[in-house]
Amino acid sequence: MNTCQKIFVAIILSGLAANVFAVTKAVAKTKPVEGTQGYRDEMNRPPEPWKGPPRSGAQVYAYRCAGCHAKTTQGAPMPSDTLQWTMRARQGMKVLMQHTIKGYKQELMPPRGGCENCSDAELKSAVIFFLKQSGMKPEEIGKL
Helix, strand or coil, X not given: CCHHHHHHHHHHXXXXXXXXXXXXXXXXXHCCCCCCCCHHHHHHCCCCCCCCCCCCHHHHHHHHHHHHHCCCCCCCCCCCCHHHHHHHHCCCHHHHHHXXXXXXXXXXXXXXXXXXXXXXXXXXXXXXXHHHHCCCCHHHHHCC
């Protein structure tokens, strides 16, 4: 392609691009954008409320907790880690629930375990699920 042809193609392409931008701008003015405006809106949008029946501890674990607690790479104890859950259980159910609801250690564990549409009762069921999986007996959990 010689220089004249390159200039001709550049002029044609710039004219087409200008036309496309003009049409897009006109459509944007006439048609409102529905939904969110991007990441920032998504982050600030309240979670959709859970409309189903109350979830069990195992269901909450599978829904949110497993993302961190199913592997040891993030320092979150796995459900079957008897030593870690025994140490945590010694603090009592009140402290365990406080850490679950408010988060723990500068959001290493996020508030509500990342399950913003879980009720407090569902979160407590998840804590009890962890304790049972670690080998604690129901009567021991009831004393916490």
